Amino acid sequence: MDSVISIHNLVKRYGGVLALDHLDLTVQEGEIFGLLGPNGSGKTTVINCVLSLLKYDRGEIEVFGSPMKPSSYESKRNIGVVFQNVAVFEQMNVYENIDYFCSLYVTDRKMRQDCVEEALEFTGLSDCRKKKPKQLSGGLLRRLNIACGIAHRPKLIFMDEPTVAVDPQSRNHILEGIRQLNKNGSTIVYTSHYMEEVEQICTRLAILDHGRCIASGTADELKSMIRTGETVTVEGIALDETALQEIRAMENVFSVTYAEETLTIKYGSSGNLILLLHYLEDRKIAFGRVFSEKPTLNDVFLEITGKDLRD
Amino acid sequence: MSVYRGYLKIIQKNIGVLISYVAIFTLICVMITNTIPGRQIRTFEPDRQNIMAVDEDQSAVSQALLDCLAADNNVTQSPMDKERLSRLLYSGNTDYVLFIPEGFGEKLAEGDADQLKIRSVREPGSGAGYYLDSVTENFMTLVSALLASGYSEEEAAALAKNSAAEKAEVTMMQTDTLSQSERPYYSWLFVYFPYLYLSVMIYIISYVMMPFSHREIRSRIAAAPVPPVRQALQAIAAFLQLFLIFWAVTLLLPLMTKGADFYTSSMAGWYLLETLALLSVSAAIGFLIGNFVRSEESVAALANIISLGLCFLCGVFVPLELMGSGIVRAAHFLPVYWYETGVETLASSTKLDGGSISLLLQSLAIQLAYALAIVMMTLFALKKRHQTV
Numbered sequence: 135m136d137s138v139i140s141i142h143n144l145v146k147r148y149g150g151v152l153a154l155d156h157l158d159l160t161v162q163e164g165e166i167f168g169l170l171g172p173n174g175s176g177k178t179t180v181i182n183c184v185l186s187l188l189k190y191d192r193g194e195i196e197v198f199g200s201p202m203k204p205s206s207y208e209s210k211r212n213i214g215v216v217f218q219n220v221a222v223f224e225q226m227n228v229y230e231n232i233d234y235f236c237s238l239y240v241t242d243r244k245m246r247q248d249c250v251e252e253a254l255e256f257t258g259l260s261d262c263r264k265k266k267p268k269q270l271s272g273g274l275l276r277r278l279n280i281a282c283g284i285a286h287r288p289k290l291i292f293m294d295e296p297t298v299a300v301d302p303q304s305r306n307h308i309l310e311g312i313r314q315l316n317k318n319g320s321t322i323v324y325t326s327h328y329m330e331e332v333e334q335i336c337t338r339l340a341i342l343d344h345g346r347c348i349a350s351g352t353a354d355e356l357k358s359m360i361r362t363g364e365t366v367t368v369e370g371i372a373l374d375e376t377a378l379q380e381i382r383a384m385e386n387v388f389s390v391t392y393a394e395e396t397l398t399i400k401y402g403s404s405g406n407l408i409l410l411l412h413y414l415e416d417r418k419i420a421f422g423r424v425f426s427e428k429p430t431l432n433d434v435f436l437e438i439t440g441k442d443l444r445d
Numbered sequence: 446m447s448v449y450r451g452y453l454k455i456i457q458k459n460i461g462v463l464i465s466y467v468a469i470f471t472l473i474c475v476m477i478t479n480t481i482p483g484r485q486i487r488t489f490e491p492d493r494q495n496i497m498a499v500d501e502d503q504s505a506v507s508q509a510l511l512d513c514l515a516a517d518n519n520v521t522q523s524p525m526d527k528e529r530l531s532r533l534l535y536s537g538n539t540d541y542v543l544f545i546p547e548g549f550g551e552k553l554a555e556g557d558a559d560q561l562k563i564r565s566v567r568e569p570g571s572g573a574g575y576y577l578d579s580v581t582e583n584f585m586t587l588v589s590a591l592l593a594s595g596y597s598e599e600e601a602a603a604l605a606k607n608s609a610a611e612k613a614e615v616t617m618m619q620t621d622t623l624s625q626s627e628r629p630y631y632s633w634l635f636v637y638f639p640y641l642y643l644s645v646m647i648y649i650i651s652y653v654m655m656p657f658s659h660r661e662i663r664s665r666i667a668a669a670p671v672p673p674v675r676q677a678l679q680a681i682a683a684f685l686q687l688f689l690i691f692w693a694v695t696l697l698l699p700l701m702t703k704g705a706d707f708y709t710s711s712m713a714g715w716y717l718l719e720t721l722a723l724l725s726v727s728a729a730i731g732f733l734i735g736n737f738v739r740s741e742e743s744v745a746a747l748a749n750i751i752s753l754g755l756c757f758l759c760g761v762f763v764p765l766e767l768m769g770s771g772i773v774r775a776a777h778f779l780p781v782y783w784y785e786t787g788v789e790t791l792a793s794s795t796k797l798d799g800g801s802i803s804l805l806l807q808s809l810a811i812q813l814a815y816a817l818a819i820v821m822m823t824l825f826a827l828k829k830r831h832q833t834v
Binding site: 182185187205207208210211213215217219220221222223224225226230234235237238239241282283 | 661
């Protein structure tokens with residue numbers, strides 16, 4: 135596979151704030167590449183630098199094998215962008231908006247007409263073509279935002295948190311659409327701070343924090359990098375210090391927290407729930423809800439940075 | 446021409462608002478032109494008062510006083526008839542009634558001015574009445590002084606009469622080639638055009654460009670394979686149609702301001718060139734503002750500051766002759782000053798000589814240079830902004 139985006143040693147400062155700190159990233163053709171990180175971690179800045187919408191202080195960016203500059207119009211012709219905030223004209227209706235943004239890339243009228251119809255169909259907006267943006271719900275507006283970014287059939291699509299403030303139905307529609315775009319041959323760079331989404335659709339991802347790439351790989355690769363194999367949570371449980379000591383001493387346990395009648399145990403491997411339940415039954419300790427979780431990307435982030443991704 | 450199409454679309458969608466802006470400012474401009482007739486008076490003519498004189502002295506001096514007043518006024522002699530004189534004064538047929546008592550000449554010769562019983566009646570608070578009082582008093586003072594110096598009554602009367610015949614020199618603040626006739630009425634409309642053009646251009650260009658200045662839309666367009674300079678040029682091309690329609694509309698305004706003779710004037714071509722140059726400057730200013738202003742409130746504030754500011758500084762509302770030399774010098778650096786200079790040259794000439802044509806060409810060149818400089822500055826700023834999303 136060829137690399138579609140290659141970022142090397144990228145540094146971007148906003149005054150005294152280091153937004154991107156010697157960042158290295160590579161996105162391969164055909165991937166859905168996730169950029170995961172908390173707000174302010176540098177996800178949008180990476181996109182703006184790649185698109186040459188921002189000047190950067192140091193580093194090299196190559197897109198489709200060529201250095202990316204503001205005048206790289208041939209590369210730009212094959213790039214689509216879905217910005218975090220909805221970027222459409224209030225004065226134009228759905229069809230006119232898609233047609234206008236598509237016309238920045240596709241000059242042939244017939245071809246553009248096909249592209250717009252395809253984008254309307256793809257985003258499920260065919261029935262709303264005559265509506266003005268302010269007549270659309272939040273979810274439909276997001277879909278229009280996506281349609282405007284992808285109508286010209288780009289080979290590389292940047293999607294900057296496209297599901298923020300979207301209802302579950304529209305979110306599923308958007309995520310399904312992204313998969314479909316990828317199947318149709320587009321490489322996608324998807325940023326989000328929703329780790330479930332990233333885990334659900336991305337073939338590979340990078341976790342950003344303070345402008346640095348702290349880990350990259352597939353979700354499974356990242357999870358395998360950390361110590362946590364399973365997290366068991368027991369709610370509505372009353373424990374004394376002796377019981378806590380005994381739980382800490384159990385096999386595979388490397389972290390135990392107990393607060394507000396909730397016990398959280400982290401194990402180095404999976405399949406530990408049954409042992410814990412036996413122990414509680416033997417000691418006749420009453421408890422409420424019990425559940426086991428496999429490691430998440432949040433655990434990866436937590437172990438690497440010492441803080442929660444959701445913070 | 447995708448950006449061009451986008452602008453046309455936004456113009457089309459906002460056509461109602463744009464027409465209302467044009468209508469409002471056009472109406473203001475026409476109203477100003479029609480309601481300031483004072484600026485049409487370019488020559489000085491002294492006003493003549495109707496004086497009713499009752500001369501009971503019938504001396505050389507009293508006759509000299511009446512002759513002196515008659516030089517600039519309509520003097521009618523009348524017998525003493527208080528009722529008739531009051532009626533004339535009340536009805537407005539007479540502005541001033543002068544009583545010259547018997548022995549007026551003798552009393553002046555004796556130097557007994559305090560005892561003189563010359564009386565005048567005038568409309569209370571009348572400026573002309575005060576003026577005639579002062580003419581009479583001056584005459585008496587002069588004759589009294591001449592008689593005291595040894596002149597005879599006849600000589601003093603003659604000298605005083607000659608002295609009064611001397612006219613004060615009146616210099617007009619501005620002299621026209623058309624000094625003895627009024628300049629064409631339509632020329633006043635063209636004087637006020639900078640206010641109309643600047644206001645309309647700033648409002649409509651900013652209104653249309655505002656959606657394009659929205660941060661996310663700007664980013665989306667900047668990410669597209671269209672160079673920023675080409676985007677700006679396409680925007681200008683889209684606006685060009687709007688400008689030409691607006692220009693054509695403004696050229697119909699002489700019909701609304703009693704200035705239909707404009708269309709047959711030999712100067713019409715020069716006026717058209719001047720308005721085109723002014724339109725270019727106004728559009729360039731509107732283009733600069735439209736690219737960088739984000740809210741309607743800011744547009745309104747800037748439109749008022751710039752249009753009114755330039756119009757006041759460059760002699761649109763207040764003639765430059767009434768302004769300080771410092772302001773006039775500063776006005777030389779503003780494009781509207783050069784438009785006004787061009788229009789004044791056209792308005793005050795019946796035929797253009799070499800000097801006038803050179804001044805007109807200079808005025809056009811300077812305005813176009815301003816327009817070009819502002820557009821270049823905007824394009825440069827846009828190119829810089831292209832990478833600062």
